Amino acid sequence: MSSVLRRSGQVANLSRNYLRITSRSHHRPRRIPIAPRCPCAPQSQRWYASVQPEDPQPPKTNKEAKNKAAKDNSKQDGENADERQPAAEPETGEHDAAKNSKSNMASLSPEEEEQLEKIVSKLNRGIPKGMRKVIDATIARMKREGIPAELKEAMGKVDAENMTMGDVAKISRLITKFGKQRTAELSKDIFYDNTRKDSQAEQKSGPHEVGPGSSGKQGMKEGSSDKKGKKEGSQGQPEFNFDLNTFLISGISAYMLYRLFMPTEMGREITWQEFRNTFLDKGLVEKIVIVNGTVAKVHLHQNLVAQVHPDSPAANPNFTYRITLGSVEAFERKMDEAQNSLGIPQSERIPIAYSSEGAWQNLALSFGPTLLFVGALLLISRRAASGAGGGQGGIFGMGRSRAKKFNHETDIKVKFSDVAGMDEAKVEIMEFVSFLKEPSRFQKLGAKIPRGAILSGPPGTGKTLLAKATAGESGVPFFSVSGSEFVEMFVGVGPSRVRDLFANARKTTPCIIFIDEIDAIGKSRSKQNFGGGNDERESTLNQILTEMDGFNTSEQVVVLAGTNRPDVLDKALMRPGRFDRHIAIDKPTLEGRKQIFGVHLRKIVTSENLPYLEGRLATLTPGFSGADIANCVNEAALVAARFGADSVAMTHFEQAIERVIVGMEKKSLVLSPEEKKTVAYHEAGHAICGWYFEWADPLLKVSIIPRGQGALGYAQYLPNGDSYLMNVNQLMDRMAMTLGGRVSEELHFDTVTSGASDDFKKVTLMANSMVTKWGMTQKVGHLYFEDDPSSQLHKPFSEETAKNIDSEVRRIVDEAYKQCRDLLTEKKREVGLVAEELLSKEMLVRDDMIRLLGERPFPDKGEWSKYFGSKGDREGSDMNTPKPSGPGKKDGGEIGDAPPAPGTVEPTLFKGQ
Ligand SMILES: Nc1ncnc2c1ncn2[C@@H]1O[C@H](COP(=O)(O)OP(=O)(O)OP(=O)(O)O)[C@@H](O)[C@H]1O
Numbered sequence: 012m013s014s015v016l017r018r019s020g021q022v023a024n025l026s027r028n029y030l031r032i033t034s035r036s037h038h039r040p041r042r043i044p045i046a047p048r049c050p051c052a053p054q055s056q057r058w059y060a061s062v063q064p065e066d067p068q069p070p071k072t073n074k075e076a077k078n079k080a081a082k083d084n085s086k087q088d089g090e091n092a093d094e095r096q097p098a099a100e101p102e103t104g105e106h107d108a109a110k111n112s113k114s115n116m117a118s119l120s121p122e123e124e125e126q127l128e129k130i131v132s133k134l135n136r137g138i139p140k141g142m143r144k145v146i147d148a149t150i151a152r153m154k155r156e157g158i159p160a161e162l163k164e165a166m167g168k169v170d171a172e173n174m175t176m177g178d179v180a181k182i183s184r185l186i187t188k189f190g191k192q193r194t195a196e197l198s199k200d201i202f203y204d205n206t207r208k209d210s211q212a213e214q215k216s217g218p219h220e221v222g223p224g225s226s227g228k229q230g231m232k233e234g235s236s237d238k239k240g241k242k243e244g245s246q247g248q249p250e251f252n253f254d255l256n257t258f259l260i261s262g263i264s265a266y267m268l269y270r271l272f273m274p275t276e277m278g279r280e281i282t283w284q285e286f287r288n289t290f291l292d293k294g295l296v297e298k299i300v301i302v303n304g305t306v307a308k309v310h311l312h313q314n315l316v317a318q319v320h321p322d323s324p325a326a327n328p329n330f331t332y333r334i335t336l337g338s339v340e341a342f343e344r345k346m347d348e349a350q351n352s353l354g355i356p357q358s359e360r361i362p363i364a365y366s367s368e369g370a371w372q373n374l375a376l377s378f379g380p381t382l383l384f385v386g387a388l389l390l391i392s393r394r395a396a397s398g399a400g401g402g403q404g405g406i407f408g409m410g411r412s413r414a415k416k417f418n419h420e421t422d423i424k425v426k427f428s429d430v431a432g433m434d435e436a437k438v439e440i441m442e443f444v445s446f447l448k449e450p451s452r453f454q455k456l457g458a459k460i461p462r463g464a465i466l467s468g469p470p471g472t473g474k475t476l477l478a479k480a481t482a483g484e485s486g487v488p489f490f491s492v493s494g495s496e497f498v499e500m501f502v503g504v505g506p507s508r509v510r511d512l513f514a515n516a517r518k519t520t521p522c523i524i525f526i527d528e529i530d531a532i533g534k535s536r537s538k539q540n541f542g543g544g545n546d547e548r549e550s551t552l553n554q555i556l557t558e559m560d561g562f563n564t565s566e567q568v569v570v571l572a573g574t575n576r577p578d579v580l581d582k583a584l585m586r587p588g589r590f591d592r593h594i595a596i597d598k599p600t601l602e603g604r605k606q607i608f609g610v611h612l613r614k615i616v617t618s619e620n621l622p623y624l625e626g627r628l629a630t631l632t633p634g635f636s637g638a639d640i641a642n643c644v645n646e647a648a649l650v651a652a653r654f655g656a657d658s659v660a661m662t663h664f665e666q667a668i669e670r671v672i673v674g675m676e677k678k679s680l681v682l683s684p685e686e687k688k689t690v691a692y693h694e695a696g697h698a699i700c701g702w703y704f705e706w707a708d709p710l711l712k713v714s715i716i717p718r719g720q721g722a723l724g725y726a727q728y729l730p731n732g733d734s735y736l737m738n739v740n741q742l743m744d745r746m747a748m749t750l751g752g753r754v755s756e757e758l759h760f761d762t763v764t765s766g767a768s769d770d771f772k773k774v775t776l777m778a779n780s781m782v783t784k785w786g787m788t789q790k791v792g793h794l795y796f797e798d799d800p801s802s803q804l805h806k807p808f809s810e811e812t813a814k815n816i817d818s819e820v821r822r823i824v825d826e827a828y829k830q831c832r833d834l835l836t837e838k839k840r841e842v843g844l845v846a847e848e849l850l851s852k853e854m855l856v857r858d859d860m861i862r863l864l865g866e867r868p869f870p871d872k873g874e875w876s877k878y879f880g881s882k883g884d885r886e887g888s889d890m891n892t893p894k895p896s897g898p899g900k901k902d903g904g905e906i907g908d909a910p911p912a913p914g915t916v917e918p919t920l921f922k923g924q
Pocket residue numbers: 429430431432433468469470471472473474475476477527573574575607610636637638639641
C-alpha cells in the first residue's frame with residue numbers, strides 16, 4: 012500500500028518535472044525535453060538489492076507525497092487533470108492483480124507490439140540505460156507471454172505519437188504492475204544478459220544522461236543501486252565462507268571493543284556513611300549483594316532514583332555502588348542497627364544476598380602469566396631433551412638430521428668425467444669407489460678400508476663436486492650436510508643430529524656421507540674459545556668421532572668431509588681410523604684449467620675451435636678456481652645473449668674474463684680531460700716498462716676505461732705459464748714495471764697524483780718479502796720473519812735487524828725506481844705515443860703496441876706465444892688477437908659499480924706475492 016502511495020507520489024513528481032522541462036523548453040533551446048522516467052525503475056532496483064527492502068515509509072510521509080502529487084497535478088492543465096486519478100489509484104489492486112495476472116493476460120498482435128514499442132521508446136527517453144534494460148526486459152516478456160488486459164485496453168486508447176502525461180503515467184503504472192509480478196524471471200532475463208558489460212559502462216554515464224533537477228539525482232541513485240543489484244545478481248546467491256580463525260578473531264575483537272566502550276557494569280566505591288545518608292535513609296535501596304565476602308553491591312530502586320536524582324549515574328540500570336567490607340558480620344550488624352534505628356519492620360528489611368562472582372577470571376588473571384611462563388619453559392626443555400636424548404628428532408624434529416639424501420639412481424648425475432683437472436685427487440678417491448663397488452676384493456686380503464677422507468682446498472676447487480662424483484661413480488646414495496647444520500642453540504641437538512645422520516646412513520648402506528665445511532664443528536678443541544670453550548660443538552665433534560669409531564669394517568659407509576681450513580681441524584679427526592685420507596685439492600694448473608674449460612664449454616653453443624679456445628682461455632685465467640671457470644663460461648654466454656649473438660665467440664669470453672678480473676666497466680664515471688690524460692700516461696708508463704724489460708710479463712692489454720674494484724685504468728699482463736718461482740731479475744723487473752706509472756707521471760707532468768698508491772703497496776710488499784722471507788739481501792741474510800700481526804708488539808728481530816730490513820727494503824725499491832726512470836727517460840717519446848693512442852682509443856692490445864713500437868725485443872715463451880704471439884698460431888682458428896676497440900667503444904656492455912682510486916690493476920698475481 013505504502014509503496015503504491017510512494018509510487019503515485021513519484022509519478023506526480025515525474026509528471027511535474029516533465030511539465031516543467033517541456034514548458035521551459037523555449038528558454039533552453041539546446042536542452043532536449045525528456046520524457047518522465049518510468050516509475051517501474053525505482054521498483055526494479057529493489058528487486059535485485061542485496062539488502063532487505065526498506066520498511067514502508069510511515070503513512071504520514073506517503074500522505075504528504077500523495078498530497079504533494081495532488082497539488083502538483085492540480086497545477087497542470089485541464090487535459091492532464093482527467094488522468095491524475097490513475098496515478099494514485101492502484102492502492103489495493105496490486106495484490107489482486109498479482110493473483111489474477113495469469114487469467115487476465117491477452118496476447119499481442121504484431122500491430123499492438125509495434126504500438127507497445129513506440130510507447131516504450133517514448134518512456135525510455137531520458138532515463139539511464141540500466142533502467143531501460145529493466146523496461147525492455149519487461150516488454151520482451153510481455154511479447155512472449157502477452158500483456159495484462161488492462162494494459163492492452165489502455166494502449167488501445169492512446170496515440171503513441173502524442174501521449175499526454177496521463178497516458179505516460181497510466182502505462183508506466185501498468186508496466187510496473189506486470190514487472191512486479193514477474194520479478195524473479197525478470198532478474199534472470201536482465202542479469203544473465205550477455206550485454207551486461209555494456210550496460211555497466213553506460214550506467215556509469217547514466218547520471219549524465221538523465222535530465223536536470225530531482226530526476227537527475229534519482230537517476231544517479233538508481234544507477235548505483237542498479238549496479239549493486241547487478242553485481243549480486245551475476246554472482247547468484249552471496250557466498251558464505253566460514254573461516255574459523257577469522258570468525259574467532261573478529262569475535263574476540265568485537266567483544267573487546269564492546270567491553271571497552273560498553274562496560275557491562277559501571278559503579279563507584281562509596282563509604283558506609285555515604286550509603287547510609289544518601290540511599291538507606293531515603294529508602295532507595297532495593298537489595299544488597301555481597302560478592303566473595305569482600306564487596307557489597309548496592310542495588311537501588313531504579314525508578315525511584317530516576318525520579319529523585321534524574322541526573323545521577325545511579326539512574327542507569329547497570330550502575331551499582333560498592334562498599335568494600337572489612338567483615339561480612341560487621342556489615343550485617345551495621346545494617347541491622349541502621350534499619351532498627353529507621354524503624355523498618357523485619358518483614359520489610361533489605362534483603363542481603365551472597366555470591367562468588369568472577370572466581371574463575373580472578374584465578375586466571377592471577378595465575379595465567381605464571382602458568383604460561385612455566386608452560387613455555389616446559390616446552391623448551393622438552394624440545395631440548397628430546398633433541399638430545401631420543402635421536403628420533405623429538406616432537407619438533409629438532410634432533411633430526413638435516414642431511415639431504417641424493418638418490419644414486421635419479422639425483423646423482425655427476426661422474427668423474429665431469430670433474431676435470433684433479434687427477435691425483437681422483438686416483439686417491441677412486442679407492443673408495445672400488446671399495447663401495449667391490450668390498451670383497453679388499454676384505455679377502457684382510458685390508459681395512461679407510462673410513463673417510465678430508466678434501467681440503469681453496470673455495471670453489473671442486474671438493475663437493477668430487478664427493479658427488481664419487482657417489483655417482485660408485486652408484487650409492489649420497490648424504491650431504493653442512494657442518495653448520497649441526498650447530499643449534501639448544502644443548503644436545505648437534506650430537507643428536509650426528510647420531511640421526513649416521514643411523515640413517517647405516518640403514519641405506521652402502522652410502523657416502525659428505526660433511527661440507529667440517530671446520531664449523533671439527534675445529535681443534537684446544538683452539539676454541541677461552542673460558543670453557545664451546546661444549547655443544549665439542550660434544551658434536553665427539554659424537555662424530557664416536558660414530559666413525561663405531562663403524563665396523565663391513566658397514567660400507569664412507570665419510571667425506573670438505574674444508575677450506577684444514578689447519579684448524581682437530582687432530583683427533585685426522586687420525587687413522589677416522590678421516591685417514593687427506594686429499595688436498597689446489598687451484599688448477601694450466602693443464603687443469605684447460606680440462607675444466609673443456610668440461611664447461613661442452614654445455615654452451617660456440618663455433619670456436621675448442622682445443623684452441625680451451626688453451627687460450629686457460630692461459631688467460633691463471634689463478635682461477637674451477638668455480639671461477641664455470642662462472643666465466645656462463646658469464647660469456649650471458650654476454651653473447653646480451654648482444655644477440657647466435658654462438659659464444661672469443662670476444663665474449665674475453666669480456667667475461669675481464670669482468671671477473673677487474674670488474675664491470677664504469678660507464679657512469681666520466682673523467683675530466685686532465686684526469687684522463689694522467690691515467691693514459693700512467694698506464695703508458697706501465698705498458699712501456701712491460702714491453703722493454705726482459706723479465707717482465709708480456710703485456711696483453713692496457714686500458715683507460717674505468718672499471719669496478721677501484722681502477723681508473725689497468726694494464727693486463729700474462730705470466731709465462733703458471734710461475735711458481737721467481738728470481739731476483741724477475742722481481743726487480745716487475746717492481747720497476749709497477750713503478751712505471753708514477754715515473755711516467757713525473758716525467759710528463761708538473762706534479763704527481765695519488766693514483767700510484769696501490770703500486771707502491773705492491774712494490775713494498777715485494778721488497779719486504781725479498782728481505783724478510785726470501786733471503787735475497789746480504790745485509791739481513793737468510794732469515795725468515797713472519798708478518799704475524801700478533802708479533803707486532805714483540806718483534807722477532809732486534810732493533811738493528813729492523814733498521815737493516817728498513818734500509819734494505821728502501822734500497823731495493825730505490826733501485827727498481829732508478830731502473831724504471833732510466834728506461835722511461837730513454838723511451839719518453841714511446842710513452843707519449845702509447846699515451847696519445849690510448850687517449851684516442853681507450854684500449855690497446857698487443858697488436859697496437861707492435862704497430863706503435865715494433866716487435867718486443869725479447870722472444871715470447873711457451874703457451875704465451877702459441878696463443879698470443881703476434882703471428883698468431885691459431886691452429887685452425889680464424890680468431891685474431893683481441894681487436895682494438897674504436898674510440899669510446901668497449902666490447903662489454905657492463906655498468907660500473909664502486910668509485911675507484913686511480914691506479915693500475917695487475918690481475919695476474921705471481922706466487923708468493
Ligand atoms: N675440477 C672441476 N671440474 C669441473 N667443474 C668444477 C671443478 N671444480 C669446480 N667446478 C665448478 O665449480 C662449482 C663449485 O664447485 P664446488 O662446490 O665443488 O666447490 P667447493 O670446493 O666444494 O667449494 P667450497 O669450498 O666453497 O664449498 C662446481 O659446481 C663446478 O661447476
